[in-house]
């Protein structure tokens with residue numbers, strides 16, 4: 343009988359955010375692993391998930407557990423900054439269980455399959471892209487039922503060569519996917535940031551759609567360009583199940599572009615209202631995919647916060663990164679969202695390709711003008727898989743390929759930045775990230791807005807801790 347263990351590698355909040363702001367980081371459920379586990383369970387294949395960051399486990403203890411429990415295959419998920427952790431973990435697993443097959447998936451191996459197999463000798467196979475179907479075919483191959491060439495989306499070594507099988511064409515309705523196996527996760531440990539939750543930080547994620555037709559140059563499109571979504575019925579079912587199991591009414595609706603299909607969002611909100619679901623939810627969106635009618639309906643259906651990707655206050659840079667939005671439209675939608683009473687989180691990027699200091703300040707000032715309740719300033723990291731990565735690679739502007747340092751919180755986590763715009767220095771960009779937060783938050787109206795929102799001791803503590811982190815720096 344085959345038995346599979348799926349692992350989210352040890353990658354602590356301190357490694358992600360640095361020691362000074364680690365307590366503000368999200369500890370989110372590894373949804374990719376939960377989906378793959380759901381797929382295995384549907385075929386009655388025994389599976390376990392080890393979420394190392396949530397359980398605070400080391401690679402040695404994970405490897406020991408795997409050795410003692412006789413698994414056929416270990417599947418590891420990873421994003422670029424987890425590269426070192428995955429190398430160590432796969433080496434430890436192979437040391438204790440030399441016969442086990444290790445397969446990895448996620449955004450980093452999907453972007454760089456050849457390099458990953460070359461750089462990680464203990465990983466045997468990679469899954470490129472979505473894994474729900476690929477994992478089942480992979481196990482069939484291990485059982486000797488199909489040839490390795492028949493496993494779509496698989497990359498592997500063959501006599502020193504690296505082979506990439508043809509990719510799965512994921513055009514299916516998402517409802518054909520299994521429900522994510524959250525019962526295999528330590529759900530009580532997860533929390534989203536103070537900026538995304540009210541009262542309790544517990545806020546399960548529901549994935550409503552995958553894929554995005556836009557073309558932002560900093561995005562790696564892990565789910566391709568075709569927008570695929572669940573049916574309204576399936577989303578409602580998932581909400582009701584989670585409400586019952588976890589007694590929560592707070593959710594994070596995840597999708598590359600949730601509001602792309604207006605009819606879907608209107609129908610979904612209509613169904614939430616009709617069913618009388620007592621829920622509060624947040625989502626991410628683009629300012630050019632919402633309008634007043636949709637926003638009002640979302641608010642009535644429990645949406646209390648939207649995160650908008652604004653990215654820059656410079657129209658020149660917005661055009662360079664192909665964001666496809668105009669500053670005046672962003673302002674208009676922010677005004678409407680404020681008026682309707684949905685709280686806003688704004689995402690802003692500093693250090694975009696060719697950005698000048700004046701343009702960085704323009705971004706910070708644009709953020710102040712838009713005045714979201716929360717503004718997040720990240721340092722631009724050209725992640726593998728994004729057009730920006732290949733552009734900068736082509737013109738030899740990438741400073742290094744030390745993947746563990748590819749961290750958007752570089753200013754706080756003190757990582758060496760892989761890209762610095764010409765004429766600017768690393769120190770200046772890192773300091774700017776911290777300065778942007780202070781310039782944004784240390785303003786009377788922002789402090790007042792946050793103070794007004796405090797409705798529990800928990801909220802109060804979060805705000806005080808945030809204030810301390812800003813002043814500490």
Ligand code: B12
Nearest residue numbers: 370374417418419421422447448449469472473562749750
């Ligand atoms: C929501 C989200 C977050 C959330 C929560 C993430 C989480 N649950 O861990 C938050 C805000 C916390 C976050 C943080 C970060 N994120 Co993020 N995030 C996303 C987003 C928008 C969706 C992720 C998601 O839920 N996917 C849904 C699940 C179902 O998909 P999945 O995990 O990819 O898994 C599927 C396949 O990849 C594959 N697969 C995955 N693992 C495995 C393993 C095996 C064995 C197999 C067979 C298959 C397989 O099968 C799965 C099912 O189809 C993506 C963009 C995107 N559309 O993917 C960015 C994205 C994944 N994030 C990204 C990054 C960089 C980060 C950060 C590193 C940023 C930072 N601080 O520097 C952190 C690190 C977080 C961490 N886990 O430690 C990048 C990754 C790029 C890269 N090359 O690594 C992405 C792709 C966005 C981008 N810039 O293009 N993120």
Ligand code: SF4
Nearest residue numbers: 554556557558561598
């Ligand atoms: S950043 Fe968002 S809108 Fe832009 S391409 Fe990626 S998923 Fe689409």
